[in-house]
Amino acid sequence: xxxxxxxxxxxKLKNNPSVLGLDPKLxxxxxxxxxxxxVKNVNYQKAAAECIIEFNKRLIDALYDVIPAxxxxxxxxxxxxxxxxRAFNETIGYAKEKGLLVIADGKRNDIGTTAQxxxxxxxxxxxxxxxxxxxxxxxxLTVNAYLGIDGVKPFIEECEKNDRGIFILVKxxxxxxxxxxxxxxxxxxxxxxTMADLVNxxxxxxxxxxxxxxxxxxxxATYPKQLSELRKRMPKAWIxxxxxGAQGGTAQDxxxxxxxxxxxxxxxxxxxxxxAYRLDAWKDKFTHEDFGKAxxxxxxxxxxxxxxAISEF
Amino acid sequence: xxxxxxxxxxxKLKNNPSVLGLDPKLxxxxxxxxxxxxVKNVNYQKAAAECIIEFNKRLIDALYDVIPAxxxxxxxxxxxxxxxxRAFNETIGYAKEKGLLVIADGKRNDIGTTAQxxxxxxxxxxxxxxxxxxxxxxxxLTVNAYLGIDGVKPFIEECEKNDRGIFILVKxxxxxxxxxxxxxxxxxxxxxxTMADLVNxxxxxxxxxxxxxxxxxxxxATYPKQLSELRKRMPKAWIxxxxxGAQGGTAQDxxxxxxxxxxxxxxxxxxxxxxAYRLDAWKDKFTHEDFGKAxxxxxxxxxxxxxxAISEF
Numbered sequence: 213x214x215x216x217x218x219x220x221x222x223x224k225l226k227n228n229p230s231v232l233g234l235d236p237k238l239x240x241x242x243x244x245x246x247x248x249x250x251v252k253n254v255n256y257q258k259a260a261a262e263c264i265i266e267f268n269k270r271l272i273d274a275l276y277d278v279i280p281a282x283x284x285x286x287x288x289x290x291x292x293x294x295x296x297x298r299a300f301n302e303t304i305g306y307a308k309e310k311g312l313l314v315i316a317d318g319k320r321n322d323i324g325t326t327a328q329x330x331x332x333x334x335x336x337x338x339x340x341x342x343x344x345x346x347x348x349x350x351x352x353l354t355v356n357a358y359l360g361i362d363g364v365k366p367f368i369e370e371c372e373k374n375d376r377g378i379f380i381l382v383k384x385x386x387x388x389x390x391x392x393x394x395x396x397x398x399x400x401x402x403x404x405x406t407m408a409d410l411v412n413x414x415x416x417x418x419x420x421x422x423x424x425x426x427x428x429x430x431x432x433a434t435y436p437k438q439l440s441e442l443r444k445r446m447p448k449a450w451i452x453x454x455x456x457g458a459q460g461g462t463a464q465d466x467x468x469x470x471x472x473x474x475x476x477x478x479x480x481x482x483x484x485x486x487x488a489y490r491l492d493a494w495k496d497k498f499t500h501e502d503f504g505k506a507x508x509x510x511x512x513x514x515x516x517x518x519x520x521a522i523s524e525f
Numbered sequence: 526x527x528x529x530x531x532x533x534x535x536x537k538l539k540n541n542p543s544v545l546g547l548d549p550k551l552x553x554x555x556x557x558x559x560x561x562x563x564v565k566n567v568n569y570q571k572a573a574a575e576c577i578i579e580f581n582k583r584l585i586d587a588l589y590d591v592i593p594a595x596x597x598x599x600x601x602x603x604x605x606x607x608x609x610x611r612a613f614n615e616t617i618g619y620a621k622e623k624g625l626l627v628i629a630d631g632k633r634n635d636i637g638t639t640a641q642x643x644x645x646x647x648x649x650x651x652x653x654x655x656x657x658x659x660x661x662x663x664x665x666l667t668v669n670a671y672l673g674i675d676g677v678k679p680f681i682e683e684c685e686k687n688d689r690g691i692f693i694l695v696k697x698x699x700x701x702x703x704x705x706x707x708x709x710x711x712x713x714x715x716x717x718x719t720m721a722d723l724v725n726x727x728x729x730x731x732x733x734x735x736x737x738x739x740x741x742x743x744x745x746a747t748y749p750k751q752l753s754e755l756r757k758r759m760p761k762a763w764i765x766x767x768x769x770g771a772q773g774g775t776a777q778d779x780x781x782x783x784x785x786x787x788x789x790x791x792x793x794x795x796x797x798x799x800x801a802y803r804l805d806a807w808k809d810k811f812t813h814e815d816f817g818k819a820x821x822x823x824x825x826x827x828x829x830x831x832x833x834a835i836s837e838f
Binding site: 238250257259260287290291293294296297298319320322323327329333338339340341345346348356357358359360361362363384386387388389391392395398406407410 | 563570572573598600605606607610635636642651653658661669670671672673675676694697698702703704705706716719720723
């Protein structure tokens with residue numbers, strides 16, 4: 213089954229179009245875990261990696277039957293060096309074991325031959341001495357397409373060959389995303405609309421049975437008007453929506469990202485799930501040690517809130 | 526000394542404005558190295574990493590007194606998984622030991638808090654339990670600025686704090702770079718010109734004594750007309766120029782990237798140095814085993830050719 217149908221199936225199965233963002237800052241991790249690994253004379257990067265692995269695994273244990281996918285953000289692993297990459301690798305392995313789809317948020321990009329190497333690293337296999345070896349096999353990868361089609365094509369080729377997906381940055385959730393993305397071209401389109409049209413063009417040959425393509429888009433919940441317009445503009449693209457929760461996007465904001473069947477988008481929540489125990493709704497019910505239970509309660513609340521907003525949209 | 530002055534000093538010291546791109550495909554590595562590491566029952570990713578480490582170290586040994594900097598391309602290490610990252614890490618450590626500047630070509634990009642994590646990973650240190658730990662400390666990093674200033678500022682902050690540099694993608698060397706980058710805005714500028722203006726704006730506060738800023742730009746040698754225009758448009762930005770040699774850019778093409786003092790640009794060569802033994806000029810003089818000597822001969826030829834083209838420009 214190709215990525216886009218796998219994603220549709222998982223979303224329907226769990227009746228939940230949301231994604232657990234795994235951006236595990238050490239400050240999110242309870243003292244009981246840290247005490248276990250930060251012992252005398254330990255290598256600090258190794259201890260940090262062990263904390264992240266346990267924290268992620270326990271989050272996955274608490275959520276794997278509620279959510280369809282996880283989205284580890286590579287920056288938060290690369291910052292711990294090789295040990296951090298090991299934590300990333302163990303996290304994606306564990307998530308896959310638990311039946312979750314894995315979207316690596318790496319925003320990778322380069323010219324053709326180098327994009328091919330990135331595509332092999334995340335969406336395919338690397339040829340070594342007559343064999344093919346998997347580096348970091350994930351289901352999908354975020355991609356920055358500033359370089360144009362020959363920086364994107366190698367990713368699409370691996371998607372087609374190995375049933376994987378990509379999400380191309382169209383309109384990002386950050387405050388200054390408009391500095392470049394909102395500028396208007398002479399043909400009247402903004403740069404982000406132009407990128408959306410390229411997403412359509414590049415994904416035109418890769419539709420799954422669910423009607424969506426393996427070439428998706430990233431559009432921030434923090435720009436609800438653009439999200440609504442872009443849903444119509446890219447009718448075949450899955451929209452990966454960051455910015456819900458901690459960044460300010462609401463369920464009403466993200467409802468516009470879905471089609472009339474409640475498909476077509478996945479809403480990411482990182483901090484509000486990882487640190488659910490800190491939220492007003494849960495802080496009196498769960499301690500920091502119960503971060504998994506708090507995350508589950510918040511994930512169910514988020515699921516219900518988004519599903520309600522979709523049905524009322 | 527800040528990055529930009531260190532770079533100027535190294536270029537003057539070696540009288541050479543070129544960079545060794547370390548994109549070590551296994552096919553570039555001689556059989557004598559591969560035979561040593563691809564032994565019975567070996568882990569293939571580990572063997573590939575060992576080959577890359579030896580190949581890179583021998584290239585560095587052959588070139589460290591001729592060239593000012595190396596530019597490992599992260600994709601070619603990530604494709605071998607954790608072992609590949611280890612090879613990257615050993616390579617940058619060895620290059621620094623030999624006094625070379627290291628530019629990591631990762632084209633990283635993300636929103637503010639996540640860009641901060643990438644900046645810590647490559648240009649700073651990561652806070653862990655009251656200490657600060659270096660992940661992959663390099664002198665400079667390539668950055669994709671599609672997300673606007675709050676995705677770039679965390680990198681600039683680390684540059685200022687730790688004397689590092691960034692190179693922002695402006696006009697890339699690939700055939701389809703124009704698909705997005707050449708489109709015209711309503712104010713008459715192309716997208717790449719707009720990006721160049723942002724590079725000026727973002728780098729305005731970070732000039733070194735050499736007159737150049739720690740916020741540089743990437744412009745491909747394959748677009749000599751644009752390279753010449755962009756030199757004038759970004760008077761304070763170091764230009765990192767890929768596309769010389771194997772991609773088709775000539776010494777005459779890249780001469781336009783320099784100022785009247787012969788500073789302001791660094792020209793990358795990857796394949797033409799790593800595989801110099803295959804070039805018509807050297808294939809009868811050096812065997813594959815002598816790849817280091819061939820690389821040195823080609824690096825000296827390239828240096829002289831570029832310096833001549835600059836002086837005749």
